[in-house]
Amino acid sequence: MSQTEPHRGESESTLQGVELRMAANPTQLSIVRAVAADIAMRQDFDLDSIEDLKLAVDEACSTLIALAAPEAVLSARFVVTDGVVQVSTQVASKRSSPPDRDSFGWRVLSALVDSVTTWVAPQAGDDEYVVHIDLVKRGLVDA
Template identity: 50%
Template sequence: MSVEREVARGEPMTSAANVVEVRIAAEPAQLAVMRAVVGDLAMRADYDVDSIADLRLAVDEACSSLVRLAAPEATLVCRFRTADDALSVTAEVISDDAFGPRKDTFSWRVLSALADVVSTSVESDPAAANGSHLVRIELTKGRTAHV
């Protein structure tokens, strides 16, 4: 596992945008790391308890979907971006599957209900000669206003 943190370049100083990247083996036993990271980032960004739980579950669903598609020995990469009003997650893995996660599943419905915006994409992996693909899920959840 590796963790990298950097202050996003080119962002206004008032946005306080940060990016944290975590790389783990694409195995179900490793998913607790991603849940812990997003939970900690959401807590530090002052999300309410329900939103933190939603983000943990959404990241778990997204990463679980990608682990099922992952090529053998693949690495799951998640980038967490915090901004003043939202937390965004980009999760990606190398896969032999050219189609990506199915959107007609219960898992996708749960993911869509937990996040404000969810999208997926599949790209040919230019670094691989074996026809592998980079499968990506992106999600964003805004912070609920405190009353």
């Protein structure tokens, strides 16, 4: 499932999780992949689901890095609720349009997670925008 609208629900102040902030640089991807894998393991995801989340986070962050403004900071926030991992990623960009949802990378990303959402918001007082990609990955439910 691919959407272009932000999630509605709990306010950010009521959510708890882990947030990484790093230079929007490909050399930082191994860190965010490792955190995604660790969180999925702690939720008892099976090996395939762990790898899917890790690859999806990598693809989302890689996509944002390609869109990032010079010297931008990439943010990746992980929230776990009832065996569901929600990942919210964002970066400042000079582009006012979301990532290309017709690209091969986007199709792969969409196949790896239960839902993916993207949108762009203007950054206050600047000619930059904030590009968001949010992912949801559910662990396997016992039958």
